[in-house]
Amino acid sequence: MLLLNRHPAHRKPLIPAHAALLGAPAADEVERFLAHRPNHAPTPLHGLPALADELRVGSIHIKDEGQRLGLGSFKALGGSYAVIRLVLEQATRRLGRPVDIGDLHAPEVRAVAGGMTVACATDGNHGRSVAQGAQLVGARAVIFAHSGVSDGRVAAIARYGAEIVRVRGTYDDSVAEASRVCAETGWITVSDTSWPGYERIPGLVMQGYTALIREALRSMPAPPTHVFLQAGVGGFAAAVAGHLAVLFGEERPAVVVVEPARAACLFDSAKAGRPLRIDHGEPTVMAMLECYEPSLVAWRILSRAADAFMTVDEEDAVGIMNRLARPNGNDPAIVAGESGGVGLAGLLAVARDAGARETLGLDHRSRVLAINTEGPTDPGRYRQLVGLDPADGPLPHTLPASEGDHR
Secondary structure (H helix, E strand, O other): OEEEOOOOOOOOOOOHHHHHHHOHHHHHHHHHHHOOOOOOOOOOEEEOHHHHHHHOOOEEEEEEHHHHHHOOEHHHHOHHHHHHHHHHHHHHHHHOOOOOHHHOOOHHHHHHHHOOEEEEEEOOHHHHHHHHHHHHHOOEEEEEEEOOOOHHHHHHHHOOOOEEEEEOOOHHHHHHHHHHHHHHHOOEEOOOOOEOOEOHHHHHHHHHHHHHHHHHHHHOOOOOOEEEEEOOOOHHHHHHHHHHHHHHHHHOOEEEEEEEHHHOHHHHHHHHOOOOOOOOOOOOOOHHHOOOOOOHHHHHHHHHHOOEEEEEOHHHHHHHHHHHHOOEOOEOOOOOOOOOOHHHHHHHHHHOOHHHHHHHOOOOOOEEEEEEOEOOOOHHHHHHHHOOOHHHOOOOOOOOHHHHEEO
């Protein structure tokens, strides 16, 4: 199901605050911080020429965030970046002098961090990022995980030293509980969703995501004409779409936001022309995208920078996992989690529908970019859905690195 963006603000420039949040100088700052991370390396960008031929488009590239900072998800760029920024700001205030990323491990900065507690709700990946950031700086982390977060994902968060609080209900219930407890205790909420009066920290989380689109644009032979981005609350999609809007202006690529049909809060918001909280329904296999209310700051950006919204079904998500897991002609195998290939699943649905192709101007000249936002963050679930062990890594392929793996 495809819905064009009819919001009155569509294709208008971002408001100055959002342009500053996601523009080139901010992205420069994110990359400067990343350079100080001991396990940082740009993630690979793979060409999918066989799939491009099948879908009758010029090219398809997919950025593989399954290898990001040891966390297996693009979320590694956001929560930990926000935690580091918050610690440095607190240290600057406490010590009465400027404190920068190079001072992060100084004893006096570690002492400041040791007195801080950061907390968040999670579907799995954001909590790991916040926990990793807290461990890196020496702060305490408390992560609120709702009923749908698997034990495997909770264990992965706990490995970074975080305390886990289980919350009955949905992701939105865990967001509310984390916010309530933080207000009572004075802990710092490091959320990847925003609401009235709480936008700056989610903005920092989103700012961290600009690194992945920066890397992708450097590696692509030419800028994309179409970008398909999966969304939960919308922070990732808004960060990428917003950066592209600031960078390219009127020449920016068409951006399509893709959600699970069972949890399409942005799609329904676009239909209504305003942010909506939707009813909780049957759980979706796309667990990282199972959100029922959009982030306010993300919605404000996407209402301007997204060109269309669409939904995909459960079988689409599982099908793209299996398609990516096995080499296909000259296309390499890519290990994608349940939510990782959803943007690409959206492309497949559009490319096979003549009306949708025409609506989006998708043709043999189109250059498409998608993001594999996560690897097998729940290995047991991956084995169940794909029939392969993710520990074995991608299956072999014959495509030369110079053609299929732009770094």
